[in-house]
Amino acid sequence: MFDIKAIRNDPDLFDASLKKRGEKPSSKKILQLDGERRKLIEELEKIKAERNSTSNLFGASKNKNNDVNLDELRQKISHQKINISKLEEKVRTVEESLYSILVNLPNVLNEEVPIGADERDNKEISKSGVIKDFGFQPLEHFEVNAAKHGLNFKDAATVSGSRFVFLSGAMALLHRALTQFMLNTHINDNSLEEFWSPILVKESSMIGTGQLPKFEHDSYKTSEGLWLIPTAEVPLTNIGRNKIYDASELPKRMTSATQCFRSEAGSAGKDTTGIIRQHQFEKVEMVTYCIFEEGLKELERMTDCAEKILKKLKIPYRKILLCSGDTGFGAKKTYDIEVWLPGQNAYREISSCSLCGDFQSRRINIRYKEQRDSKPEFVSTLNGSGLAVGRCLVAVIENYQNANGSIEIPETLRPYTMNYSEIDENGVLK
Incomplete structure (x- = not known):
């Protein structure tokens, strides 16, 4: 496959190699999906951290007599789990779209390869x-x-x-x-x-x-x-x-x-x-x-x-x-x-x-x-x-x-x- 970091750093070089093979440029779509994936993963990790924090609070509050509403915490944890599941599905969808592009693209050519059609x-x-x-x-x-x-x-x-x-x-x-x-x-x-x-x-x-x-x-x-x-x-x-x-x-x-x-x-x-x-x-x-x-x-x-x-x-x-x-x-x-x-x-x-x-x-x-x-x-x-x-x-x-x-x-x-x-x-x- 490909080093995504290399495509991020020099998308023009990646597209130039595809052009030499007679292929259409693909870096724009790849980087768009890569950006979506990274944003979704960041959001997913944030919600998981919040879920963990809420779960810890719930566990600690069960053993203490305080004013924390356990039913509200249960409901919050339930909503967080639903949101995590939805985000994980979105990440999978984006990753599958990204993979389907990358897996069908040919290797990046070495600079010593002469340009030609056949x-x-x-x-x-x-x-x-x-x-x-x-x-x-x-x-x-x-x-x-x-x-x-x-x-x-x-x-x-x-x-x-x-x-x-x-x-x-x-x-x-x-x-x-x-x-x-x-x-x-x-x-x-x-x-x-x-x-x-x-x-x-x-x-x-x-x-x-x-x-x-x-x-x-x-x-x-x-x-x-x-x-x-x-x-x-x-x-x-x-x-x-x-x-x-x-x-x-x-x-x-x-x-x-x-x-x-x-x-x-x-x-x-x-x-x-x-x-x-x-x-x-x-x-x-x-x-x-x-x-x-x-x-x-x-x-x-x-x-x-x-x-x-x-x-x-x-x-x-x-x-x-x-x-x-x-x-x-x-x-x-x-x-x-x-x-x-x-x-x-x-x-x-x-x-x-x-x-x-x-x-x-x-x-x-x-x-x-x-x-x-x-x-x-x-x-x-x-x-x-x-x-x-x-x-x-x-x-x-x-x-x-x-x-x-x-x-x-x-x-x-x-x-x-x-x-x-x-x-x-x-x-x-x-």
Whole structure:
């Protein structure tokens, strides 16, 4: 959520950030409701103090023979209780109105984020790797013979519908190998702590990370009220709910491989063939809590962790700084990693690494203390894909395809594929 004090101190800055995202200014309505709430709370506390004073007088007078009219005191206390109840209801109403505005507003952008409307205004930061000259027309992943034997869309459509797939044989092995390779790299090289995470979470957890209420249409909800996670960002970030960490425990860097679920409600007609955009997919996620001032430094580190996977796989990619109009709802600043797909002759997103500042930690109440007796402060949270496994499988298929329809297995993956080095044109491991 937001620091109301910061909005009070500089409402123009808050509105300027909203404007960069194409949103309407909201500080005037927020501060109006905030003023009403503070006034009502002040009045409520005053009446409660009067009620306490009257109750004390009533209690003391019951034990004494004096001229105090106990019936009048009883009546006064009764009226005070009624007034307190009415004021409490008014406070709740105003707070609900204030919350309904704040919970639907995106994070305040970092000053380094370029202004722009959409992905066309994003800024390329760097490129890595050499784009291969195949000497033939490279195919898309679902056209390569070696892959076609292990990508079963027909049976998946029968069982589950569109945007699902069965992976079998060499494709299932390669997918599993990528997951294990990513996790081992993050644990051993990047010093992240591995977690095995729930994939069903409470609604409060989805609200905490900003998926709800904004993106309810893109998520799956069970009949029991639990939600299927769209990313392991949700459970990992909520681990810190209502906790106060010692500063010496930070940064807390985590990783988890999970199944993820998205309805892709706004993606009709996009990537309808292949496994680029699925309702169910696997992703290795990274989440960090850190001291607030170290957020930007941790963002660079997290992005480097994601890049390291592609460097080890020797697959070309580029690093993109998202503009204001393309930066996600909960993010202050985001880098996208886009992998080169020769079959599409295009770069496609394979990771987003985002600094969220205190946007999520205020919703979830994740704090830390510099000293034992110091005031708790909100942590900065960060999240990033490290990487989307299915899209990485696509990248391996397309970048390591051969003219005869076979696929070379990247050398760095071979310890995870029982030392097989190739998938032939018939889908057989060699």
